[in-house]
Amino acid sequence: MHDNGTLTNGHPDLTAFDDVDFSEAEMRDVVVVGTGPAGWTAALYTARADLNPLIFMGPEPGGQLTTTTDVENYPGFPEGLMGPEMMDRFQEQAERFGTESRYGTVTHVDFRERPHRLLVDGETPIYAQTVIVSTGASARYLGLENEQRLIGKGVSACATCDGSFFRGETVAVVGGGDSAMEESTFLTKFAEKVYVLHRRDELRASKIMQQRAFDNDKIEFVWNTEVVDVLGEDAVEGIEVINNDTGETRVMDDVTGFFLAIGHTPNTDPFKGWMEMDENNYIQTEGATTYTNVPGVFACGDAQDDEYRQAVTAAGTGCKAAIDAERWLSEHGVAEAPAPDAERQPVEA
């Protein structure tokens, strides 16, 4: 079992709610949490069903697609489309039918009873009859000692954002999948040399992406290699690596840029302890639906999908979540907010 933050009395810590007054809290039929393709599609469908959805943009508005370049596999756009542009269009379409979008991050939830209680940025109360979780996933870091400190100073999880700062320099990409191949190929537009560090001696990437990287003169593969730490005070001045075959460590002191392409982790922290998740904290949904273990709470997109993770599949599950929420609401009706004097049972730690 993973640590889900559950208290001994059966639900997560609710102390963040202690000082927040819900007596005047806004009541919504549908709150969508997260603005990638899943969230905007859920908003679009619930808006068209006259449910007046409220969507929160979260800490990375637009999500992972905003850090990509051309999206060439979204059906209906034969010429391809830039990821950020695609997200602008999703937003425009959802808002056209009455979606209300706000900046802010849903940081805490109380799913004990309906209407569900949410806190935005730890302070703003919202009552929600239904919640659609579309928080997606974010780039994973290695967890090296100096990695976080050097983000923005040479450490990056977004080659398309940061590649141009490394004109004529030597950079390293960690990873062995399609995104590592794509990022390293992209980086050769700017960098003089791109090392691809991979902990095994073969790649997970698709054949076409591998071949594109192998054919690129500026890319050098460094096999069986793991990163020990990133070096440098105010900027990346090298990386320390270990060959996991020979056990030999060395410093690659020509590396001034360090790019991560080792996959993603789902953004499901606020929901831990409330929702059933797998061992990697992806939210579990029931069968082919978007139902979760919490009544009136639905999950879609990469927050619940470790397998397909495409813009089109995220949009597909966002649509399912909207339809599930709409049907659920019509079956279960709207729950009244508790009267101010009928306080919920306080949490006993």
Add this chain to the structure above:
Amino acid sequence: MAESANVLTLTDDNFEDEVLNADQPVLVDFWATWCGPCRQIAPIVEELADEFDGRAKVGKVDVDDNPQTAQEYGVRSIPTLLFFKDGEAQEQLVGAAGKQPLQENLEALVGQPA
């Protein structure tokens, strides 16, 4: 998307005057036209420019046109948001951020509103 009149266009040439010699705190957004996350946070930056009008300045540096300033402050990722006061960079936020962290950092530099 309508640009707020309160967002200054900062350049290598005017950076000293507008930011370093400013008598108010300044939020500087390093961005580029091709940067997706930068586009997404642009409306947040504009809202802050309007909300802090008269108490703090908000400006944007296009890193493609103004490589000198970006280099001077070691910007190697965008968006990077630097918070200046008295000619010094006091805080730095890298990557897309929600509105709240930006607001809090700026509020802290402004101090209590008069």
